[in-house]
Amino acid sequence: MLLHRSVLFSFVVFYLLTSCKENIDGTSVTEEKINSIVEDTIVNDNEVLPAEVVVSELEQSLLSAGLVDVLNVIPEAQVDLKYSTSDNFMGIDLYGALTRCYLQPDVADKLAVAHNYLQTRDSTLTFLIYDGVRPRCIQQAMWDTLDMPVEEKVKYVSNPKHGSLHNFGAAIDLTLAYKENGEALDMGTPYDFFGIEAYPIKEPLMLEKNRITQEAVDNRKLLRRCMMEGGFFNIQTEWWHFNSCNREEAKQLYQIVE
Numbered sequence: 001m002l003l004h005r006s007v008l009f010s011f012v013v014f015y016l017l018t019s020c021k022e023n024i025d026g027t028s029v030t031e032e033k034i035n036s037i038v039e040d041t042i043v044n045d046n047e048v049l050p051a052e053v054v055v056s057e058l059e060q061s062l063l064s065a066g067l068v069d070v071l072n073v074i075p076e077a078q079v080d081l082k083y084s085t086s087d088n089f090m091g092i093d094l095y096g097a098l099t100r101c102y103l104q105p106d107v108a109d110k111l112a113v114a115h116n117y118l119q120t121r122d123s124t125l126t127f128l129i130y131d132g133v134r135p136r137c138i139q140q141a142m143w144d145t146l147d148m149p150v151e152e153k154v155k156y157v158s159n160p161k162h163g164s165l166h167n168f169g170a171a172i173d174l175t176l177a178y179k180e181n182g183e184a185l186d187m188g189t190p191y192d193f194f195g196i197e198a199y200p201i202k203e204p205l206m207l208e209k210n211r212i213t214q215e216a217v218d219n220r221k222l223l224r225r226c227m228m229e230g231g232f233f234n235i236q237t238e239w240w241h242f243n244s245c246n247r248e249e250a251k252q253l254y255q256i257v258e
Contacts, residue, residue, distance in 0.1 A: 065257055067102040067169050074115050078128045089192045090145050094138050101132035104169040107244045114230030128177035128184055130191050133169035136160050136258050155237045165243045168250040173240045176223050188216030191240055201236040
């Protein structure tokens with residue numbers, strides 16, 4: 001009996017994540033490419049691993065790289081990996097069945113400090129995590145897919161040639177949410193929003209022009225304050241993105257997850 005398409009799709013995504021030399025060389029991972037592999041491959045239940053085995057292998061590769069599951073460090077945190085869904089700027093699932101966020105151990109510890117500070121400010125809130133470690137082949141896919149001049153592209157996606165802090169497991173995308181129902185606080189824009197409304201540096205201007213609200217600005221400031229307490233710093237084009245160190249420090253401390 002043929003394997004269900006969604007299971008096969010997850011396997012193909014895993015395959016691309018674990019053998020993506022061609023992507024690092026410049027060929028992007030597109031939905032058409034994934035679908036073509038699915039359509040061209042005839043398998044049965046004995047020839048393809050079930051989805052749960054694929055997941056464990058993918059997560060094991062992250063564990064083998066020395067990364068840790070954030071929920072083991074901050075059980076109260078919530079995780080919604082946007083690149084494990086189609087709810088992202090590429091519109092396709094790039095992480096397959098991976099649903100847990102992984103970071104370098106010391107980065108996860110810093111995040112715990114930030115979360116502990118949040119509890120002193122408002123114990124009804126927690127972190128809602130959108131992305132953590134990101135294999136560099138996925139970074140390449142994002143870079144190739146984003147159709148804009150390079151000088152604009154680098155504001156939103158790091159060049160995979162140099163490596164993003166996400167590729168080291170040293171950056172995190174997140175927001176604040178209510179523990180009780182998981183509802184995210186208003187931050188003025190959605191995640192992965194490409195526009196100046198998402199720029200922390202433009203908040204005073206956007207507030208003056210009524211393009212974001214004071215409530216959204218206050219929520220962003222609380223998020224930034226918490227992350228600063230943990231030793232993170234933000235960037236000027238994405239309210240959700242925080243780095244735990246700079247790229248040169250990451251190169252000395254960690255290995256890129258390919």
